[in-house]
Every structure is written in structure tokens, then in C-alpha cells.
Amino acid sequence: MTRLVARGTYVPRHRLDRASVGIGHGTRSVASYDEDTTSMGVAAARRALQGATPRVPGSVIFSTSTPAYTDRTNATAIAEALGLRTHVGAYDFNGSVRSAVGGFHAAADAAAAGRTAMLVAADIRTGLPGSSEERDGGDGAAALVFAPDGPCLAEVIATSAVSTEFLDRWRPPGAPVSHVWEERFGESVYVPLAAEALGQALVSAGLEPGDVHHLIVAGLHRRAVAGMGKAAGVRSGVLVDDRSDAIGVAGAAHAFLMLCDVLERAVPTENIVVLVLADGADCVVLRAGELAGAPLPGPTVADAVCGPPVGHHDMLVWRGLLRREPPRRPDPDRPAAPPSHRGAAWKFGFTGTRCVECGTRHLPPQRVCHRCRAVDRMQSEGLAGLTGTVSTFTVDHLAFSVAPPVVVVVVDLDGGGRLQCELTDADHRDVRVGDRVELTFRRLYTTTDGVHDYFWKVRPLLDEESA
Incomplete structure (x- = not known):
């Protein structure tokens, strides 16, 4: 069976x-x-x-x-x-x-x-x-x-x-x-x-x-x-x-x-x-x-x-059934295929690196450790399941988005590493430094010729999910 x-x-x-x-x-x-x-x-x-x-x-x-x-x-x-x-x-x-x-x-x-x-x-x-x-x-x-x-x-x-x-x-x-x-x-x-x-x-x-x-x-x-x-x-x-x-x-x-x-x-x-x-x-x-x-x-x-x-x-x-005037900025360009393919482990899998010499985590992946300067002493580390804490944020009313404003946050990930990305599933008026967040795979935007640009954002971590 x-x-x-x-x-x-x-x-x-x-x-x-x-x-x-x-x-x-x-x-x-x-x-x-x-x-x-x-x-x-x-x-x-x-x-x-x-x-x-x-x-x-x-x-x-x-x-x-x-x-x-x-x-x-x-x-x-x-x-x-x-x-x-x-x-x-x-x-x-x-x-x-x-x-x-x-x-x-x-x-x-x-x-x-x-x-x-x-x-x-x-x-x-x-x-x-x-x-x-x-x-x-x-x-x-x-x-x-x-x-x-x-x-x-x-x-x-x-x-x-x-x-x-x-x-x-x-x-x-x-x-x-x-x-x-x-x-x-x-x-x-x-x-x-x-x-x-x-x-x-x-x-x-x-x-x-x-x-x-x-x-x-x-x-x-x-x-x-x-x-x-x-x-x-x-x-x-x-x-x-x-x-x-x-x-x-x-x-x-x-x-x-x-x-x-x-x-x-x-x-x-x-x-x-x-x-x-x-x-x-x-x-x-x-x-x-x-x-x-x-x-x-x-x-x-x-x-x-x-x-x-x-x-x-x-x-x-x-x-897409009702058109709202977007911020008056140029539409974003489509992501280029060659660099997207080369960086697929980071872009899609959210795979960073950790230095085997000093233990420092790097986002995005690096060859040279920014702390101890060791070269090619990295091991890959999947980070998509991590949670973190909002260190600082800004609310951008001018950036291109289907649902402005865009909230950009700097997140300190649990276990090390700092990430700047968008916050989603949240009202910009409720965002606070110290908020707990989790990573989520989302679409950044879709270009006029139908190419979707995917990457990772963070969203607020609910009480039952952090328990």
C-alpha cells in the first residue's frame, strides 16, 4: 500500500x-x-x-x-x-x-x-x-x-x-x-x-x-x-x-x-x-x-x-481586476536569467555561508569572511527556517509596489547574521523595533512582460508560531 x-x-x-x-x-x-x-x-x-x-x-x-x-x-x-x-x-x-x-x-x-x-x-x-x-x-x-x-x-x-x-x-x-x-x-x-x-x-x-x-x-x-x-x-x-x-x-x-x-x-x-x-x-x-x-x-x-x-x-x-495608480517611479526591470541561475541557492533556497574558522554567518553567501578574512573556508547553510528580530525599519511611500507603502526592515537572525529585506503581511503603522519575524518566500514584483521576481521577505511571527 x-x-x-x-x-x-x-x-x-x-x-x-x-x-x-x-x-x-x-x-x-x-x-x-x-x-x-x-x-x-x-x-x-x-x-x-x-x-x-x-x-x-x-x-x-x-x-x-x-x-x-x-x-x-x-x-x-x-x-x-x-x-x-x-x-x-x-x-x-x-x-x-x-x-x-x-x-x-x-x-x-x-x-x-x-x-x-x-x-x-x-x-x-x-x-x-x-x-x-x-x-x-x-x-x-x-x-x-x-x-x-x-x-x-x-x-x-x-x-x-x-x-x-x-x-x-x-x-x-x-x-x-x-x-x-x-x-x-x-x-x-x-x-x-x-x-x-x-x-x-x-x-x-x-x-x-x-x-x-x-x-x-x-x-x-x-x-x-x-x-x-x-x-x-x-x-x-x-x-x-x-x-x-x-x-x-x-x-x-x-x-x-x-x-x-x-x-x-x-x-x-x-x-x-x-x-x-x-x-x-x-x-x-x-x-x-x-x-x-x-x-x-x-x-x-x-x-x-x-x-x-x-x-x-x-x-x-x-x-489585477482593479488598477490603482502606483508610486510615480519607473516599473522595475525583469531579473536577468544568468545571474539568477548562478545565485539560485541564495535567491530561491536562501542558502547562506558560515565560516569554518570563526563561525561567522554571511548573508548573502561569501568567499571571504568579513571577520577573520579566511578565504574559501565556508560551508553552505540553509537559513529559510530561521526567525529573527527587527533591528530597525523604514516606511517607503515612493518605492514601486502594488500595495504601497513598502516597509524595509533590518533583521537580526537568530544564531547570527543580519538581513535587509521587505516586511509583508503587516500594517506599516504597527511595525516596531523588536518585533519577532519569520522568513517567507514571496514575489517581489512582476514585470510588464510577465516575469516574476521571487525572493524572501519576513512577516510577523504569530504567538502560536513562536510558542
Whole structure:
């Protein structure tokens, strides 16, 4: 059986209050102006690898319906940011929510063949202002690590899939938002497909509906998801709260966010069923393993349901649906490919150096120690997981940014080293010297020809993350 050995999640901190814009109740998660599916995938994958050591994946499979690039592999940036360098295969499964299920099977099949593999799924859901897509969507990421042996969170014991061609939602190339067909039609197609997939998977696993302890039903079609939850025939209390009232539905990532949520509280030997409704129906049956219920460092999915509010106007600007006049400075140039490649370990992996003679840490990497002047006596040191303290800062109202002003901080990293970088996920009026911060992989800017410049920023360290 394929073994799921580690998981990680990421939900952006910002929340849009649906009632504030007259589109329902509850909140939805909103990716910040400097986040995209690649950066969110890095955040989730880093947490997964914290729980998978020394399980280094031999392949990274990235899935999203909203990739930062088309005609270019996005998974390579994720692998580089994780410090995996050239030792892994990196592949995209992109284009639709169902692609993430394909990525799940690809990672699981790799583990069944004897290779450790990681699935990273992330999505940013965007709709026209006031639409059901804007209301029901959410942003987030999840990462799952599969291995052929060892202690596990869960084992995959059965799968099934049912497909048919029908027009439910679509987005032509270059379009900013999806189109959706009338909901009653989608419900009439999805519910029978989902019931068939669920029945096939339970028979294959040798289970009855009453044997299911946790049922996850995920999909962008809310009526169909609700209908299938009622029609599944499971015991009361088995249907998992999909957190849509707090974070929305995170597209390609949502089913796996919910799986991670269940694994945070599941008991070994419990049966978990994941049912995904997207251009058909897919069902996965898992049995919780000995590591189920083990905590991860940082906030759980349940903790992530709360966050600071963001205005609807700002959200539309961040999504590119509303143009705000930027500071009157020239647009930034695109990063040059040759130096970016030469410095990839620093730029993506945030790998510094430490002098073996005197122990001084250097950011960025150096050949000559600035303290003892030793030459070529350095060892590489991955620093992406460090925290630090704000030593000083400045608020720049003129620097180019989609969301001015830019807060530039000087951070003293724990264990040595000083870094000047941007502060994100914070109100500039609340920044103080002495604030505790953590590193986060973000997009600095996107050039007019569509090149994304990624690097590391810091963001405030929440109390539960520092505990």
C-alpha cells in the first residue's frame, strides 16, 4: 500500500468579510499582493518536509488551476526554494482542479514503485466582483509526502474515478476569471457521478458506508457538494466541515487541505474517504496510520480560519481586476536569467555561508569572511527556517509596489547574521523595533512582460508560531 508520511498546509492570513461587500456570510482567505500559487506551495511544502525528515522527495509534483507561468514548469521554483536543487524531478499537473487528483495519483504511484514523492497543490480563486465565484472561493495550499515504507499518517487502500464530458466551468487562455454554467445542471450530473465513485471505492476497500469515520467532499460546485454530503449514507457526524465558511474553497488544494485537517485529529485505524467533484468524480479511501494526530509546528488548519481583514478594494487590486495608480517611479526591470541561475541557492533556497574558522554567518553567501578574512573556508547553510528580530525599519511611500507603502526592515537572525529585506503581511503603522519575524518566500514584483521576481521577505511571527 502507498504510505502518506508527511503533510503541510498553508492558508494566507488575510480574510475578506463577505457581508462587508454584500455577497453572503462568513469570510474567505485572500492571498496577499505578493503571493501566488508558487509561493504558497513553497510555504506548505516547507512545513511538510519539517515532518518528513529525512524523507527527501525524489520528485516534486505541483498542481494548480492558476499557475504563475504557462509554457514553463512552476515546480522547479518550488524545488529550488526547498533546497532540493538538481536532485529531484519537478513536474506540473496544471489547468484544472481535477489535475490535483492526477498529481495525487502520480505521487502515490511513485511511492508504490519505491520512490519518495511530494504533491504540492495550491490555488487562488478569483471571480468577478460580487459573483458566487468571488464569494465561495478561497486561497490556500497543501503538500503531501508519499513513501514506500516507514511510519505513516495514512495508507491509501482504494481509489476510484468516474468521468464524463459536460460543460460545468471553463476559462479560455488569458481570461482572468472562469465562466460557470447554471448550477442545477451541474448538480444533476455531479451527484450521480460522485455516488458511483464512492460506491466503487468502498467496494474495492471492502467497506460499508457505516465503516467510514471521516468523509471529505470537496469541489467548486457548492450545490453538488452539499447534495452529495446528504446522499452519501454515512453516519451522523462523519461528514467533515470543509471550512468554507471561514476560508472558502481553495480549488485544487482544498481536498488535501481538508485531508490534512482530518489527519491532525484522526485516530490510527480510522477510515478516511476523500471525494472530489471536478469534471467527474474521484474517490480515495485511506486508513489512518500510527502518526495520525501527531502535531506539526505552527498553526493547524483549524487555527488558520481566523486572520486580519482585507478590504474588497485592496483584494481587487491584488488580483489585477482593479488598477490603482502606483508610486510615480519607473516599473522595475525583469531579473536577468544568468545571474539568477548562478545565485539560485541564495535567491530561491536562501542558502547562506558560515565560516569554518570563526563561525561567522554571511548573508548573502561569501568567499571571504568579513571577520577573520579566511578565504574559501565556508560551508553552505540553509537559513529559510530561521526567525529573527527587527533591528530597525523604514516606511517607503515612493518605492514601486502594488500595495504601497513598502516597509524595509533590518533583521537580526537568530544564531547570527543580519538581513535587509521587505516586511509583508503587516500594517506599516504597527511595525516596531523588536518585533519577532519569520522568513517567507514571496514575489517581489512582476514585470510588464510577465516575469516574476521571487525572493524572501519576513512577516510577523504569530504567538502560536513562536510558542
